[in-house]
Amino acid sequence: MYTVKHFVPLLLLILSVSTLKGQSCVFTIEGRVLDLHDNTPIFGAIIKIEGSDLFGQSDEQGYYKINSVCFGQARLIVSHISCDPIDRIVTIRSNTKMDFELEHHINELNEIIILEDGLIQVNSSVSESQLNVDQLTRLSNQNLAETLNNISGVSSLKTGSSIAKPMIHGLYGSRVAIIADGMRMQDQEWGADHAPNIDLNGFESVQVVKGAAALKYGGDTVGGMILLSPERINLKDSLYGKTIFNGVDNGKGGSVSTRLTKSFDNGYFISGLLNAKQFGDLQAPDYSLTNTGLKESNIGFRLGRTKILKGWEVNYRRFQNSTGILRSAHIGNIEDLLRALESNSPLRIEPFDYEINSPKQKAIHQNIQANYFNQYSDRAKLTVDYNYQISNRKEYDVRRGNRSSQAAIDLTLKTHDFLGSIQWKKDFKWNFEWGVNAMLQDNFSNPETGVKRLIPDHQKYQAGTFISGNYRPSNNFSWEWGFRFDQIVLNAQKFYDTSNWISRGYNIRYTEFEQKDFGTQILTNPRLNFSNISAQTGFALEIGESVETTFSYMLTQRAPNVSELFSDGLHHSLATIEYGFLGLQKETSQKLILGINKKSEFLGISIDPYLNRVSNFIFIEPSGVELTIRGAFPVWEYQSTEVLMWGMDAYAKINLAKNLKYNINAAYTYAQDILAAEPLISVPPFSLFQQLSYTFPKSELEIEMAHSFTATQSRFPDTNFRVNRIESGVIVQQEVDISTPPDGYHNFDLYFSLPLTKNNLKSTLRLIVQNLTNASYNDYLNRLRFYATEIGRAVQLQLVFNY
C-alpha cells in the first residue's frame, strides 16, 4: 500500500547530496515514522529539509536517517502519498532523534469507517434493538415513543393521543434513560403525563438497550436506555442535506423537516436543522377528538471538527411544542369521571379546528453541548462532554375568572451535566474505561400560577464515577463488567399544608426540616442523601457459525425522584389527589437477561428472556379518600413494595423469497407486587407485531403490510372506588371501574415506498396508511382511555429529498 515508485532514485539522490557537506554540516537526524492510527511503521515516507537537497526515506520498519545536516534551524517536511504532511521547525545542535506520527488522509479513514457499517454496540453482552435512518424517516412526524413501539419489549405510556413516554419491559419515566448525543435528557422526573422533549429528526439512529448496560450514562435505569445518535459527518468537502415533507389527513396536518450539512476535508463541519409540525383536532373512528391539536417547532445546529482520532463539537438544540389535551378529559370530580365512563363518546365534541385551548401543555427544551475527544495513541482515548439543558414546562387548565390563559404549572429545570472518560486498550484482549459524571440541577416553580406547586423548588447534585471493561480472548467470546457509584444530594424547599404535614406524622419524623410556619402552610427544607451502587457483568459466546448466546446481570440502584417524594395536588384528568412520600428509600433492582440469537441467510431468530427482582419498587397506589369541596376524592400515594418481573421478547426474520421478507416479534411481561400479592398496574399486555414486505425488482417499489395485536391485560390490581350518586331522589352507590383493562385489539398498517433516483441522489415517495381498518379501540396504557378511543385511520403522504 505504501510503495513508492521512485524509491530507488531517491536513495541515489540522498547519496549524491551527502558528498556536498560543508564544515558545520556533520549532524544526523534519525527516527521512525509511524501511523498515528495504529502505530504501525510507515514505509516510504519522505522527510525533507526545506531549502536544501537533504532527504530521508523511511524503510519497512519506519526508520529513516538524514546525514550531513547543518547546524542551526531546519524546517522538516514529512510527507507520504496517503497521509497528511507534517511541517516542523527544529533547531539542530547535535545529532538528533525525531519520531513522526503521520495521520492518514481523512477521506481515506472515512472510507474505513463507512466500511465498519452501522453502530458500535453499546454492550456486547446485552442484545439491543436499533432503528435505522429509513425507519426513522418513515416515522418522522411522530414522537419518540410511537417510533419505538414496534420493537419487541418496548411500548408507550400515553396521555391521550399525542403525549407518550417510552416504556421498556413495563418500566418508564426515571427508570428509562434517554441519551441524546451521549448525554442524558433531564426532563423525565415530572410525572407520567408528559413526553420527552426531543425531536427525532435531529438524529440518525436509535438504539434500545433493555437494561443498565452502559453504566457510563447512569446506573439507575432499571428499565433500560434509549440512545439517540446524530448524523455521522462526511469527512470530505461537501454540502448535503435532506428535506422531509409529511401530510396526514387525520388531524389535517403535517410536518416539514430540513437538514443541511457543510463539511470540509480538513474535518470542519457545520450543520443546521429546522423542523415544524402542526396538527388540528385528531379524529377517532366515531368522533372528533376536540382539542387534540399539536404544534411543534425545533431548531438545531452543530459546529465542530472531527479528524477521526480527535475532534470537538458544539451544538445547540431547541425544542418547542404545544399540545392540546382532549377537552373532555378535564373533569371536576369522580362523579364527572363516572359520567365519562358511562358515555360511549366524549362528553364534549366540537367541530374540527386547529386551535389549542386549555387543557394543554407547552414545553420548551434547550440543550447546549460541547464535547472533545482525543485518541492520544492507539491505546488511550479521552472524551469530555459538557451539557446544559433548560427545560420549561407549562400546563394550562380550564380555570375560572379568565385564568385559563395563565399556566397552572410552570416549571423550569436547569441542568449542568459533565461526563469525562478515558478509554484504555491494554492489549488486543483487555479494554477499560474509567470516567466521572457530575450533575447540578435546579428546579424553579413559578409562583405566579396561583396554584400550589406540583413539584417544589429544589436543587439536586449528583457525582458519580464508573469503571468498566471487557475481555475478549477470541472472536467468539467476550466478557464485560462495570461498576458505578453515585452520590446524590437533594435539597428542596417545599410548602406543605400544615394539616397534611401533621396528619402524615412528618412534624414528628422530620422536625429538622421545618423552616417557617405560615399558619395554614408550613415551609420545609428537606435535605436528602442517597448513595447508589450499580454493577453489570455479562458475556457473549458464539456457538458454531451462526448461534450467539449472551447473558447479563445488572444491579441498579435508583434514588426516588422529586415527583415520587413531593407530588402534591389534584390530577384533573384522573380525578385523583396525588401525594409523594418523603420517607421513600432508594430502589434496588437485579436483572438477568439471557439472549439467544441465530443468524443465517434466510432466517434470523432472537429470544431474550429476562428476570427482574426489584426491592423498594416505588409506585403510586390508592390509599384512601379525601373529602373536598368537590366531593370525595380518591387519594393516591407513592409507596414502595417488592416486585418480581419476568418476561420474554422474541423476534424472527425470514427471507421467504428474493424480494419477500417477513418478520415477527412478540413480547410478554409479568409483574407482581409480592407484598400485596397482586399484579402491578400499567404493565403492557402481551403484544405481537408482524410485517410482510415485497420489493419489486425493477422499480424498487416496496409494499409492506404490518399487523399488530395487543391482547387484553388480564393481570391488573383493583383500584376501583365507589361514589354516592343521587338518582331520581335516591342516593345510589355506584362503583367507578377504572381498573378493568380494555379489550385487546388488532391494528393494520400499510406502507408503499417508491425510490426516485435522480443524479445519484435518492429521493423517496411514501404512502403510509395507519389503522387501515379504522378500528375503534382503547389502549390499556393510555391514561385517558376512559374518555375516548384511539385515533382512527390516518393516511400519510411523505416526500423525502436527499441532496
Added chain:
Amino acid sequence: MLFASFALTSLFISCDKDEDPELIEEQELITTVVLNITSDGAANQTVRWNMDTNQTPTISLQANQQYQVSISFLDESDPADTEDITEEVKEEADEHQVFYEFSGVTISYSSGQGDVTDSANNPLYLNSIWTASSAGTGTARVYLIHEPTTKTSTSRGGFGGETDVEVDFTVVVSE
C-alpha cells in the same frame, strides 16, 4: 473549554439562591359554601359547609312553606382576607350553573328575587325559592358547575361540564 467555563460561572451565580420560595395563595380555591335561608314568619338560617370542618350542616324547613335561599361561595383560606367567589360566578354567568339535587325529601325550587341570569336568560339559581312538599329527612346536594354543556337540565348528568363544588347538607322537613 472557554464555553464550558462560561457556563460553569453562570451556574455558580445561579446557585447563589438564599431567599425562600414565595408562598402561593391558591387563587381559585373555594373553601366555604354558605346558604342563607329566609322565610316570612321563620327565623333566618345561615348554614355553612367549610372545607376544614367538613361536617354536614343541617337545614331545617317546614313543609309547604316558601324559603328564599341565597347561596355564596367563599375563599376563607386566609382568615384575614375572605374572598367572595360568588362575584366571579356572576361575572361569568354563561360559564356557571348552580344546581340542587335532593334525596329522601321532595323539594322543588325556582329562581328567586335578585337571581342572576346568563346571556340566554337562564337563571343561575344564586337566589332561589325552595318549597318542600312533605315531612322527612334527607340530603340537599349543592353543585356549582363550570362550563356546563347545557344550562337547562333536571339532573347533574344532563348539565355536563365540570364540577367545581359538590357538597351535601342534611335537610329536615317538619310538618
